[in-house]
Amino acid sequence: MSLARSPAPTTVAEFLAWEERQELRWEYDGFAPVAMTGGTVAHDTIQSNLVIALGNRLRGTPCRVHGSNLKIEVAGRVRYPDVFVACTPFNPRETVRRDPVVVFEVLSSGTARTDRVEKMHEYWETPSIQRYVLIEQDAVSAMAFTRGEESWSGRVLWPGSVLALPEIGIELPLDELYEGLDPAALRDPPPPPE
Incomplete structure (x- = not known):
């Protein structure tokens, strides 16, 4: 945000x-x-579930999942994506990865425009990024964009959908990312500030 x-x-x-x-x-x-x-509890829960799900499935492969404490350099900019996966060797003292393969952003009202417009363009300008996934925090839904020859190609995911990630050799049930959250409560308006 x-x-x-x-x-x-x-x-x-x-x-x-x-x-x-x-x-x-x-x-x-x-x-x-x-x-x-x-961010919100929903944002943090989705992000944590995603890191756990990816980490468990990527164990034993050359790919590593990284959370929002590590930054990436893309198209002359520096970003902290919510989650990303990189598959090249790394120096454990690095603070910046320059070759992410898959990038995930959990949408919030304050960052949705940046994630959908600015970052989408920046990630397109970064050839290593093969898939960009925008995850809703107010509903069990996501948009998965795959790199094509000339542009991103998008697919909407709903409850019960499986997120295919062939770039890193795994699949994730979308519902797993919302574990611990009540889908009905996600749609409720936020409580007023105290």
Whole structure:
């Protein structure tokens, strides 16, 4: 979620050096740093379920699942996707991966436009990314985009659907990502602030 912009670095290299000295997490949108904020219980539950499901299925393969504590460099920008998978050797001291294969974002009202428009373009401009998955947090639903020759090709997933991830050799039942959440409660409006 975006919170605020900060005047500071103007290149990826300057941003990475600057961010290392910050207490908060920041993304770089190609122009300026953008502070990251927290999310909802639903967002965190879906993200955690996804990391567990992917990690269990990828055990013993060259692919690794990473959560939102690790950043990726895409199209001259730096992002913290909710979850991503990379399949190349890595240095354990790295803070940036530059070759993700599959990227997942859990949509929220504050970031949906960025995820659907800006990041979709950035991820298209990153040839290693073969699949981009947008997961709804307000309903059991997702959109899975596969890289084609000239553009993304999308597929809608509903309750009972299976998310095929041939790029990394696994499949995930969509319902598994919502384990621990009541689908009816996802649709309810949020409680008013106290």
